Amino acid sequence: MCAHMWRLIVLVAGGLILVGVPSGAGAEGTPFPSPMRVWVDTDAACGVRGRVDPDDCFALAYLMARPDLEIVGVSTVFGNAPLSATDRITREIVGEQVPVYRGAAEAGDVAATDASRAIIAALETGPLTILALGPLSNLRAVFQSRRAVAARVSELVVMMGKREGHLFHPSEGSKAAAFFGHGPIFRDFNFAQDPDAARAVLELRLQVTLVPYEVARRVTLSREDIEALAFQRDVVGDIAMRSVDWLSFWQESVGIDGFYPFDLVAAGYLGAPHYFGCRATGVRIGSDRRAYGPLPGPLSLMVGGLAGSESGVLGQVRYCDRLEAGLHAHLMTALGVGGAGGSGD
Numbered sequence: 001m002c003a004h005m006w007r008l009i010v011l012v013a014g015g016l017i018l019v020g021v022p023s024g025a026g027a028e029g030t031p032f033p034s035p036m037r038v039w040v041d042t043d044a045a046c047g048v049r050g051r052v053d054p055d056d057c058f059a060l061a062y063l064m065a066r067p068d069l070e071i072v073g074v075s076t077v078f079g080n081a082p083l084s085a086t087d088r089i090t091r092e093i094v095g096e097q098v099p100v101y102r103g104a105a106e107a108g109d110v111a112a113t114d115a116s117r118a119i120i121a122a123l124e125t126g127p128l129t130i131l132a133l134g135p136l137s138n139l140r141a142v143f144q145s146r147r148a149v150a151a152r153v154s155e156l157v158v159m160m161g162k163r164e165g166h167l168f169h170p171s172e173g174s175k176a177a178a179f180f181g182h183g184p185i186f187r188d189f190n191f192a193q194d195p196d197a198a199r200a201v202l203e204l205r206l207q208v209t210l211v212p213y214e215v216a217r218r219v220t221l222s223r224e225d226i227e228a229l230a231f232q233r234d235v236v237g238d239i240a241m242r243s244v245d246w247l248s249f250w251q252e253s254v255g256i257d258g259f260y261p262f263d264l265v266a267a268g269y270l271g272a273p274h275y276f277g278c279r280a281t282g283v284r285i286g287s288d289r290r291a292y293g294p295l296p297g298p299l300s301l302m303v304g305g306l307a308g309s310e311s312g313v314l315g316q317v318r319y320c321d322r323l324e325a326g327l328h329a330h331l332m333t334a335l336g337v338g339g340a341g342g343s344g345d
């Protein structure tokens with residue numbers, strides 16, 4: 001079943017109708033579709049000095065431009081940078097368009113914050129799709145404070161997760177490149193920032209969709225793309241200018257003249273789910289023995305090859321590891337650069 005149909009069924013069960021029908025399709029006497037209610041939790045840090053990923057900022061710009069999505073609110077969390085920076089930068093990018101709420105400053109911070117209170121209020125108002133682009137610390141605080149609102153989550157879309165044995169290396173999967181050749185091994189950053197929060201949220205058995213590294217790496221924002229985006233006069237141009245250091249880091253250290261825009265790809269799942277191929281699978285947290293051997297490695301969030309009764313399985317998630325061609329062009333068009341050629345997908 002395609003992702004689009006899946007969302008339609010869930011939201012009908014939640015009391016909404018016609019979500020997922022193309023805009024303008026309503027015949028006389030037929031209600032037009034309501035925008036999907038979305039909450040974005042982010043550790044946006046574009047423009048912070050040094051090698052800081054600008055992908056949250058592109059994701060926010062993309063989502064705010066979607067007429068089919070109602071961004072109910074945005075919450076900030078530590079991650080790519082300290083909370084003071086992510087909160088400030090999120091407000092700079094979002095402007096007055098959407099309310100922004102300050103959240104958790106560190107892992108394990110489960111005290112109520114403006115963010116957790118606002119997310120609870122939004123869930124009490126109606127079903128909500130939540131897109132988490134940083135560690136899940138704010139959501140842990142939400143559900144620890146008010147467990148019952150978990151039933152109002154239509155879908156939780158999270159940028160994290162991997163297949164067992166998979167290492168996030170630029171050359172992985174390439175026949176030509178030597179394994180462990182040029183470039184760093186990336187961490188599953190959002191998970192690694194607060195594994196306990198991920199565990200607490202996954203144990204609630206919400207409708208969780210993982211948009212992982214392995215699908216995000218199918219899309220590259222090239223130097224040419226960033227240059228084209230920099231000519232946009234709105235916030236997109238500002239974000240592109242804030243991406244220059246990150247672009248240089250990828251060129252020098254990863255060996256690619258562009259970068260994988262992880263959180264933008266996850267945002268693309270909300271706006272254009274038909275590009276994604278997803279499957280149901282078990283999920284668990286543990287040491288990845290296929291990657292690290294018998295020695296205890298770092299905790300990983302792993303999917304695949306797991307029987308439902310296997311010890312340690314936290315529940316079922318949807319894992320989106322396939323991508324149809326065209327998402328890159330869709331994202332570029334949505335960000336204002338029409339007719340862009342494909343790059344990486």
Ligand SMILES: [Ca+2]
Nearest residue numbers: 043056133134
């Ligand atoms: Ca992020």
